[in-house]
Amino acid sequence: MLLEFKAMGDTKEQNRAPGTGITQKGKYLQPDQLGRLYKTHLQGALVRSGASLFMWLFACITFFYHTIDTNSFIGVSLSVVYIILMNIPTLWVLKHITRRSYYEYFSLFINLLEIIGYTAVIYFIGGIRAWHLTAAYAALIMYVGVVGPRRIPFIVATTCAIVFSLMASLEHSGFLPHQNPVLVYNLRWIDLFLDLLAFSALLYVVAFISAYTSGLLKRTRDKLYKKNMELAHEIEEKRRAEEALKSSEEKFRSLSESSPDIILTLGTDGAITYVNPAWEKILGYKLEEVIGRYFLDFSGEENARRYID
Known part of the structure; x- marks a missing residue:
């Protein structure tokens, strides 16, 4: 499946070419x-394999009810094996591609191989008469729309329309034999053309919905990313402020505890919240006797009256 390379990094990002030491954009x-x-x-490979196995199970049911013959069932089985086994070499190649453009082109090539596999399954089950299985195309278009750039669903939809139309035209003209003798085939060229036109239009509608949904998801991701960055910035600012406050408090405590003079802090109500060790040395009051009381309680009656006046 094709992925959105813009999400993997800005195209203006400086990347170093492997083994060259050259930095390129x-x-x-x-x-x-x-x-x-x-x-x-x-x-994507797991999803692709699961979808092909689902189509094979559908073929098993149709074969059990004699809707398709043995040759058609064998063709479907081989097509499903092809879809599953293609994952092995394609994943191996992807592991060895580092160039951005090559990676994107090869991802499109994987989509083409996948579409060919689905088309083969559709052909062996009934060709143009098995149009209901083209839902696999729609699922693929929706998937690449979610994980890829907005142009990709239209590229995949065009590829699906071309491959399916080619298969249907070759079958209609006799170059490909009808694989399902149970289903009656009596389409005229004009009927086939109109059916393929409607089918292609439907694929483009799905592509538009997929691209529109992809745009909404991207905007939502961008908003979430922006909010997360703002929240991370606020958290960092708060952390720095707390560290600065803690450092300031530690410096104040270090200076006050080593000071020979009395140092104290008062709360908003005037009660003592902190005194340094010099308080006990000079006045003789212990810390637990001081905290929460008022300074006037320790200044003597005459001094207290003078302070009040």
């Missing part, structure tokens, strides 16, 4: 980007 993918891309391609 967005030309090569970084190892962490390659790891994320490969992981998503691996997930």
